[in-house]
Amino acid sequence: MSVVTDKHIMVQNLTQMNFQVIDTGVGMSSDQLKHIFLPFEQAGELKQRIAGTGLGLAISRKLVQLMGGEIQVNSEAGKGSTFWFYLTLPVVEAVANEKPARIGKIIGYKGKPRTVLVVDEKLPNRLVLLNLLAPLGFEVVLAENGLE
Numbered sequence: 272m273s274v275v276t277d278k279h280i281m282v283q284n285l286t287q288m289n290f291q292v293i294d295t296g297v298g299m300s301s302d303q304l305k306h307i308f309l310p311f312e313q314a315g316e317l318k319q320r321i322a323g324t325g326l327g328l329a330i331s332r333k334l335v336q337l338m339g340g341e342i343q344v345n346s347e348a349g350k351g352s353t354f355w356f357y358l359t360l361p362v363v364e365a366v367a368n369e370k371p372a373r374i375g376k377i378i379g380y381k382g383k384p385r386t387v388l389v390v391d392e393k394l395p396n397r398l399v400l401l402n403l404l405a406p407l408g409f410e411v412v413l414a415e416n417g418l419e
Contacts (some may be wrong), residue, residue, distance in 0.1 A: 284362050291355040299346040307344070308332045379408045386410040390417060 310329040316372045332342050335356045346352035366374065387409045389400045402409050 279314065285359050286362050287357055289355060289357050291353065293351065293353050295351040298346045298348045298350045298352050304344060304346060308342070361383050377407065384408060384410060385411060389411050390414045390419075392416060 279375070306329050311325055327344075335342050338358050340356040340358045342354060342356045343353060344354050350389060385408075387400075387404055389397050389404075390413075391397050391400075391413055392415055394415075397415075401411045
């Protein structure tokens with residue numbers, strides 16, 4: 272999967288941006304495309320559906336709509352999908368600080384020891400958080416799912 276931005280068009284302190292995501296996966300049929308933006312809907316084989324809840328595209332669509340855009344999709348079964356949307360955004364002038372802010376290394380926290388529950392179906396995701404939080408003094412409890 273790759274993310275591309277292009278079409279930078281200036282219009283009176285506004286710019287139109289095109290955001291595009293190209294998914295080289297299995298693609299979708301026209302019947303599947305009718306439902307993919309609905310909450311809890313997923314396309315593909317059952318074994319692929321287990322990996323998520325089917326909320327990602329519904330949430331993404333709503334966020335893009337709130338910003339004045341609309342997500343479009345073009346897909347072909349067996350060949351992948353392309354999602355894109357245009358947003359008109361204000362141009363903001365960024366001013367860099369002359370001196371970068373001093374950023375120290377975080378080595379822990381004050382207060383009583385805290386326990387953090389990390390729940391994710393994928394072990395590598397759980398281990399990332401374990402490796403970030405345990406050295407800071409957190410007790411980390413790992414679970415694969417809510418039932419566990």
